Amino acid sequence: MINTKLLNKKYISLLVFLFINFIFCIKYLSRVSSYSFVFSLFIIGFYFLLWFKKEPITSLLIKLKLSINLLLTLYFLVAIALLYFVPKESLNVDRWSVISSFWNNYFHNEYVYAAKSFDGNYPGPMPFYFILALPFYFIGELGLFSFLGILVCVFLLKKRNNSLENKVILFLFVATSLFYIWEICTRSNIFTNGSLILLSIVFFFKKYKKGWHSNLIFGALIGLMLSTRNVFVIPYLITFVFALKTKKIDLKNTCYLGIIALSLFILSFLPFVWNHFEDFKVMNPFIIQSSFLMPLQFSLLFIFIAFCLSFFCQEETDVYFYSGLSLFFTILFYFGFTIFNSSFKSAFYDSKADISYFILCMPFFIYSLFLNEKGTI
Numbered sequence: 001m002i003n004t005k006l007l008n009k010k011y012i013s014l015l016v017f018l019f020i021n022f023i024f025c026i027k028y029l030s031r032v033s034s035y036s037f038v039f040s041l042f043i044i045g046f047y048f049l050l051w052f053k054k055e056p057i058t059s060l061l062i063k064l065k066l067s068i069n070l071l072l073t074l075y076f077l078v079a080i081a082l083l084y085f086v087p088k089e090s091l092n093v094d095r096w097s098v099i100s101s102f103w104n105n106y107f108h109n110e111y112v113y114a115a116k117s118f119d120g121n122y123p124g125p126m127p128f129y130f131i132l133a134l135p136f137y138f139i140g141e142l143g144l145f146s147f148l149g150i151l152v153c154v155f156l157l158k159k160r161n162n163s164l165e166n167k168v169i170l171f172l173f174v175a176t177s178l179f180y181i182w183e184i185c186t187r188s189n190i191f192t193n194g195s196l197i198l199l200s201i202v203f204f205f206k207k208y209k210k211g212w213h214s215n216l217i218f219g220a221l222i223g224l225m226l227s228t229r230n231v232f233v234i235p236y237l238i239t240f241v242f243a244l245k246t247k248k249i250d251l252k253n254t255c256y257l258g259i260i261a262l263s264l265f266i267l268s269f270l271p272f273v274w275n276h277f278e279d280f281k282v283m284n285p286f287i288i289q290s291s292f293l294m295p296l297q298f299s300l301l302f303i304f305i306a307f308c309l310s311f312f313c314q315e316e317t318d319v320y321f322y323s324g325l326s327l328f329f330t331i332l333f334y335f336g337f338t339i340f341n342s343s344f345k346s347a348f349y350d351s352k353a354d355i356s357y358f359i360l361c362m363p364f365f366i367y368s369l370f371l372n373e374k375g376t377i
Contacts, residue, residue: 013369096187128227149192219260227268235323241310324364
């Protein structure tokens with residue numbers, strides 16, 4: 001018997017995935033073809049085919065001896081080729097430059113949040129975001145950081161003992177998505193960032209035990225993960241409301257864990273604001289995000305909405321779905337807010353609103369889409 005509630009969540013997850021791919025197709029294909037709408041519809045049809053014909057597609061790949069590990073290896077080689085043939089300087093996306101300018105300032109003893117990218121933007125993310133990117137800054141290719149996202153997603157499904165069919169189709173969903181190809185080419189890392197947050201939540205549900213040892217480990221982990229982008233307070237809020245409701249954790253241990261997380265969050269700033277406290281008062285990621293993205297009162301509103309949605313969670317899988325849904329509504333409002341204050345053309349085609357923020361919800365929806373999927377709809 002089909003679980004209707006699960007079915008609805010699967011369809012919503014699929015529709016959001018299709019919507020985000022569609023808007024990326026419309027925006028970026030319109031720059032190379034006047035038939036962007038038609039091409040976008042064909043691409044959406046391709047994903048419908050993948051979803052509804054999972055079994056025969058997987059069987060064909062098995063016959064061709066294309067295992068998930070081989071597919072990942074081939075995709076990595078394609079990603080390397082893309083990074084080589086698409087110079088980052090040729091694209092009008094400056095996330096790689098934000099990271100580079102941040103670390104350039106740091107290594108020259110200048111205030112990091114006063115750094116400017118080639119496009120004149122200040123660093124908006126929190127400090128640990130830049131620490132995660134540091135090895136790739138040293139390597140000189142931040143596009144490799146972007147590739148981690150798909151590895152994390154496949155790893156999570158492997159740990160759930162999901163079928164080969166699920167892992168292969170999930171790989172194809174992510175690998176062929178224009179939003180993910182865009183991320184690799186532009187050296188953006190939103191999908192990777194969101195995937196790491198998802199990984200920490202899955203790890204929490206799998207490994208957390210009430211006590212100081214777990215509180216210390218997960219408090220430190222969550223504090224550092226929150227020190228990437230402040231919007232991720234939303235999935236963590238949903239996680240802990242559900243964990244409290246199901247007695248995975250109690251109030252006392254939540255307080256201990258929260259204190260440790262807050263301490264690590266604050267400590268992550270110290271190496272970057274030491275001797276720059278006056279500068280920090282003038283320019284910091286909280287000011288940047290509330291000034292250039294969405295006013296603080298609206299951000300607080302969506303945190304409250306996420307809190308309300310958390311009470312709809314009946315099982316762990318719901319946490320991932322409602323986390324994705326809350327993030328999606330938050331970015332959708334930001335997009336609408338920008339349109340209201342400018343115009344659709346300015347917001348969408350002229351990039352006054354950054355549609356890449358929609359990618360924040362994608363790891364949660366994709367994981368929710370494939371988690372416990374039985375292969376028939």
